[in-house]
Amino acid sequence: MSQPLRVGVAGLGTVGMSVVRILARQENALAARCGRPVRVTAVSSRDRSRDRGIDLRRYAWFDDPVELARSGEVDCVVELIGGDEGPARATVEAALASGKHVVTANKALLARHGLGLARAAEEAGVALAFEASSAGGIPIVKALREALAGNAVSRLYGILNGTCNYILSRMELEGLSFQDCLKDAQRLGYAEADPTFDVEGFDTAHKLAILTSLAFGTEIDAEAIHVEGISSITPLDLRMADELGFRIKLLGVAERTKTGIEQRVHPTMVPKSSAIAQVMGVTNAVTIDADAVRELTLIGPGAGGDPTASAVVADIADVASAPPRAPFGRPVDRLEKPQRAPMQRHEGGYYIRLTVHDRPGVAAGVATRMAQAEISLESILQKRAASSAAKDPHGRSGAPVPLVLITYAAAEATVRETLDRIAADGLVSEPPQVIRIERE
Amino acid sequence: MSQPLRVGVAGLGTVGMSVVRILARQENALAARCGRPVRVTAVSSRDRSRDRGIDLRRYAWFDDPVELARSGEVDCVVELIGGDEGPARATVEAALASGKHVVTANKALLARHGLGLARAAEEAGVALAFEASSAGGIPIVKALREALAGNAVSRLYGILNGTCNYILSRMELEGLSFQDCLKDAQRLGYAEADPTFDVEGFDTAHKLAILTSLAFGTEIDAEAIHVEGISSITPLDLRMADELGFRIKLLGVAERTKTGIEQRVHPTMVPKSSAIAQVMGVTNAVTIDADAVRELTLIGPGAGGDPTASAVVADIADVASAPPRAPFGRPVDRLEKPQRAPMQRHEGGYYIRLTVHDRPGVAAGVATRMAQAEISLESILQKRAASSAAKDPHGRSGAPVPLVLITYAAAEATVRETLDRIAADGLVSEPPQVIRIERE
Numbered sequence: 001m002s003q004p005l006r007v008g009v010a011g012l013g014t015v016g017m018s019v020v021r022i023l024a025r026q027e028n029a030l031a032a033r034c035g036r037p038v039r040v041t042a043v044s045s046r047d048r049s050r051d052r053g054i055d056l057r058r059y060a061w062f063d064d065p066v067e068l069a070r071s072g073e074v075d076c077v078v079e080l081i082g083g084d085e086g087p088a089r090a091t092v093e094a095a096l097a098s099g100k101h102v103v104t105a106n107k108a109l110l111a112r113h114g115l116g117l118a119r120a121a122e123e124a125g126v127a128l129a130f131e132a133s134s135a136g137g138i139p140i141v142k143a144l145r146e147a148l149a150g151n152a153v154s155r156l157y158g159i160l161n162g163t164c165n166y167i168l169s170r171m172e173l174e175g176l177s178f179q180d181c182l183k184d185a186q187r188l189g190y191a192e193a194d195p196t197f198d199v200e201g202f203d204t205a206h207k208l209a210i211l212t213s214l215a216f217g218t219e220i221d222a223e224a225i226h227v228e229g230i231s232s233i234t235p236l237d238l239r240m241a242d243e244l245g246f247r248i249k250l251l252g253v254a255e256r257t258k259t260g261i262e263q264r265v266h267p268t269m270v271p272k273s274s275a276i277a278q279v280m281g282v283t284n285a286v287t288i289d290a291d292a293v294r295e296l297t298l299i300g301p302g303a304g305g306d307p308t309a310s311a312v313v314a315d316i317a318d319v320a321s322a323p324p325r326a327p328f329g330r331p332v333d334r335l336e337k338p339q340r341a342p343m344q345r346h347e348g349g350y351y352i353r354l355t356v357h358d359r360p361g362v363a364a365g366v367a368t369r370m371a372q373a374e375i376s377l378e379s380i381l382q383k384r385a386a387s388s389a390a391k392d393p394h395g396r397s398g399a400p401v402p403l404v405l406i407t408y409a410a411a412e413a414t415v416r417e418t419l420d421r422i423a424a425d426g427l428v429s430e431p432p433q434v435i436r437i438e439r440e
Numbered sequence: 441m442s443q444p445l446r447v448g449v450a451g452l453g454t455v456g457m458s459v460v461r462i463l464a465r466q467e468n469a470l471a472a473r474c475g476r477p478v479r480v481t482a483v484s485s486r487d488r489s490r491d492r493g494i495d496l497r498r499y500a501w502f503d504d505p506v507e508l509a510r511s512g513e514v515d516c517v518v519e520l521i522g523g524d525e526g527p528a529r530a531t532v533e534a535a536l537a538s539g540k541h542v543v544t545a546n547k548a549l550l551a552r553h554g555l556g557l558a559r560a561a562e563e564a565g566v567a568l569a570f571e572a573s574s575a576g577g578i579p580i581v582k583a584l585r586e587a588l589a590g591n592a593v594s595r596l597y598g599i600l601n602g603t604c605n606y607i608l609s610r611m612e613l614e615g616l617s618f619q620d621c622l623k624d625a626q627r628l629g630y631a632e633a634d635p636t637f638d639v640e641g642f643d644t645a646h647k648l649a650i651l652t653s654l655a656f657g658t659e660i661d662a663e664a665i666h667v668e669g670i671s672s673i674t675p676l677d678l679r680m681a682d683e684l685g686f687r688i689k690l691l692g693v694a695e696r697t698k699t700g701i702e703q704r705v706h707p708t709m710v711p712k713s714s715a716i717a718q719v720m721g722v723t724n725a726v727t728i729d730a731d732a733v734r735e736l737t738l739i740g741p742g743a744g745g746d747p748t749a750s751a752v753v754a755d756i757a758d759v760a761s762a763p764p765r766a767p768f769g770r771p772v773d774r775l776e777k778p779q780r781a782p783m784q785r786h787e788g789g790y791y792i793r794l795t796v797h798d799r800p801g802v803a804a805g806v807a808t809r810m811a812q813a814e815i816s817l818e819s820i821l822q823k824r825a826a827s828s829a830a831k832d833p834h835g836r837s838g839a840p841v842p843l844v845l846i847t848y849a850a851a852e853a854t855v856r857e858t859l860d861r862i863a864a865d866g867l868v869s870e871p872p873q874v875i876r877i878e879r880e
Contacts, residue, residue, distance in 0.1 A: 018732070022590045022732055023590075025592075026589075026590055026591075026592070029589075029592075029657065029770075030589065030590070032657070032770035032771070032774040033589050033766075033769055033770050034589075035766075035771075131587070137732070137733040137734070137736065138736065139582075139583055139586075139587030139588075139736075142579075142582065142583075142586065142587050143579055143582075146579075146582060146754060146757070146758065147571070147579030147582050147751075147754045148579075148750065148754065149466075149469075149470065149473050149474075149753060149754050149757035149758075150462045150463075150466055150470070150749065150750050150752075150753025150754060150756075150757065151466075151750055152465075152466070152469075217469065217472070275715075275718060275719075275739055278715060278718050279715075290750075291746070292458070292462055292577070292746045292747065292749060292750035292753070293577040293740060293741065293746070293747050293750040293751075294577070294740070294741050294744075294746070294747055295740060295741070296577060296578065296579075296738070296739070296740040297737075297738070297739040297740065298736070298737070298738055298739075299715055299736070299737040299738075299739070300733060300734070300735060300736040300737065301733065301734050301735070304734075306731070306732045306733070306734070307732065307733050307734055309590065309732060310588065310590050310591055310730075310732035310733040311587075312590075313589060313590025313732070314586060314587045314588065314589050314590060316590075317586070317589035317590065318586065318589075321765060322762045322763060322765070323762060323763070325761060325762070326473075326475075329473055330469075330472040330473050331472065331475075334472040
């Protein structure tokens with residue numbers, strides 16, 4: 001049998017410890033699969049004294065992950081430290097510079113430095129593998145890089161952040177506010193103390209940047225992503241969505257349009273009948289539209305120690321089994337420079353919830369402005385105030401009431417200009433809520 | 441750049457022609473991905489004169505696919521002839537014997553001869569790749585063989601036959617009979633003139649045999665599969681399923697049980713809320729339960745020229761990019777002999793539809809027999825005849841009416857014996873309908 005692959009694990013949090021456990025548990029099966037033993041030989045973490053439930057004394061210990069990355073006892077460095085700079089970056093760079101394979105779950109590092117790291121890996125002739133960086137246990141990197149090799153992808157969209165999907169699912173099912181659900185998510189450990197990174201869409205954007213590169217064969221372009229989070233979504237929006245046959249999901253969407261590659265992260269109305277609409281709670285899902293396969297959807301756990309470790313171990317098994325592939329599916333020099341499609345040129349359907357004064361002519365005024373801009377409306381839904389306020393002979397109170405419009409495909413810039421005009425007309429009492437619609 | 445991979449396509453039906461077109465269309469992208477050009481150099485079919493819409497004169501033509509398989513102009517033979525014997529088998533064997541890589545979509549050949557062919561491929565040091573053999577465009581082979589390398593799979597279940605799912609979907613949505621839907625499916629080209637192979641579950645069984653081997657690291661054991669088709673399913677069963685919160689799908693299920701590996705193909709009640717229940721029409725889906733990843737579901741087109749060709753081209757790209765992997769994920773000698781779990785030992789929930797005489801004491805008699813066998817009932821649903829037949833003072837007509845039972849987990853043998861007793865008691869007027877329940 002061939003030489004063992006010696007694995008060094010840098011970062012012994014939930015995922016790191018799960019990787020150590022899985023490699024021990026699956027030792028025989030992995031040796032059979034890979035044609036050689038796969039063994040942890042070294043580990044690194046900040047705190048050596050912490051009880052992690054496993055005797056780590058059989059592995060070489062490094063206080064400094066960069067030392068582990070340079071160690072002669074390691075062939076493959078697993079970076080699970082996190083963060084786009086600091087020790088994570090130093091560890092990955094040191095590993096590549098000393099000719100070691102790298103497996104990482106670090107989306108932020110890849111979104112920011114992926115291209116340079118891929119080039120370093122290619123030059124060193126080693127692997128840079130990152131299945132665990134996007135959508136946790138879902139093998140989306142392998143699907144895009146290998147399984148869809150014969151396809152031209154036209155669109156990729158997915159639920160890539162379990163925290164947001166958990167919050168939106170509970171808001172929908174229990175009619176709760178965003179703040180209440182966020183607090184519960186924090187209490188249950190589904191959301192961080194500072195939730196900004198998740199709920200404002202930045203985590204989804206990092207993952208999307210990686211998947212876009214793989215899907216379209218383009219250089220990573222994280223700065224091009226239009227990012228909106230879910231904190232503005234109200235229970236009213238979720239009820240309206242339900243009435244209109246939609247659910248609201250935070251999606252990352254990458255699409256090849258006439259103007260270039262469009263990358264966007266925002267709350268999205270998806271038809272209730274779509275596969276992605278069925279995905280509730282912390283589960284993730286990705287759908288790929290491509291010319292040969294048509295439509296492929298992968299659904300699975302997007303986070304958690306064991307599911308993420310499942311992806312890490314798959315990468316380690318690939319490293320042990322086969323010569324390295326180009327990290328982004330093709331050599332860095334053959335990745336295209338992405339043509340950015342500006343968000344103002346986005347075309348799609350829109351859900352627009354206006355808060356209007358409940359008085360004669362308001363709906364007509366709004367509809368007229370839409371017609372002048374040649375925005376076609378699929379439906380209008382007006383909810384009368386149920387309050388006890390005084391009403392005119394037509395049942396109107398003058399109080400603020402929601403007026404919901406669903407548009408057919410329209411250009412983002414046109415929609416925004418028209419909403420500015422409607423505001424200038426004095427028809428609305430609050431800024432509008434605008435949620436893009438994504439259809440299968 | 442390295443030497444081109446020279447591809448010979450044997451079988452120029454819908455899939456074969458799509459492979460030829462995709463390899464031409466994606467020539468540059470594939471060269472970038474694989475680090476070498478991938479080119480069709482030879483083709484084979486029975487009828488050279490047929491117009492296939494592409495000029496095939498640039499490729500070497502072989503009337504005999506075995507000649508193509510032996511040709512010095514080919515490195516990788518794509519077998520798309522079909523059938524578990526005859527020219528398909530001869531072509532694959534000739535290719536492996538002459539040291540050529542083989543890519544095939546032939547599930548019947550693999551289910552029957554997969555082990556021997558894998559051994560031949562290993563001995564020759566070439567690839568035997570078959571992503572297209574199971575679930576069409578869904579990359580389930582790659583997922584099981586590579587992406588889940590760190591997992592112990594406990595269960596795999598899927599909708600693996602589009603024809604059956606199309607028929608069941610239409611029966612459910614339109615209340616039509618099996619025969620009416622089958623005729624429509626035949627008219628639309630979703631079902632063969634002789635539909636036995638699809639509707640009686642044999643096609644699903646071939647695919648399941650392959651997936652079971654990959655999931656559990658066991659030798660293919662197609663003969664062990666318990667197979668039932670969908671021709672006995674009635675609109676009444678679909679209505680009852682709906683009322684009880686289920687849908688009926690033809691599933692292939694492979695499960696590691698206490699008694700061994702259970703492999704079964706049968707109509708199955710799945711909870712409406714499950715991901716697999718959402719899959720309608722000709723679409724396929726596979727769910728894998730495993731210790732690390734928990735639950736992973738892949739949904740996509742299970743048939744059709746382009747989707748199947750997508751899987752074939754992925755295999756070709758793997759052949760062009762990397763040294764061959766063991767066809768079933770580990771060397772043939774390291775595959776386990778499967779311990780067969782007999783169907784009589786199956787344990788699960790059951791939907792049982794009895795046709796009983798509408799008279800006093802029948803439901804009690806049935807419930808008593810169930811209780812004596814220690815089969816616990818989750819629900820009982822009795823539908824009174826709506827007919828105008830004469831009724832006794834309790835509204836009973838004595839006419840045959842359905843009595844539906846949903847059981848908690850029970851053993852197959854116990855359920856069958858109990859139903860025999862109920863029949864012997866004279867309580868039923870027709871043989872019972874029994875549909876197993878599969879929960880997430």
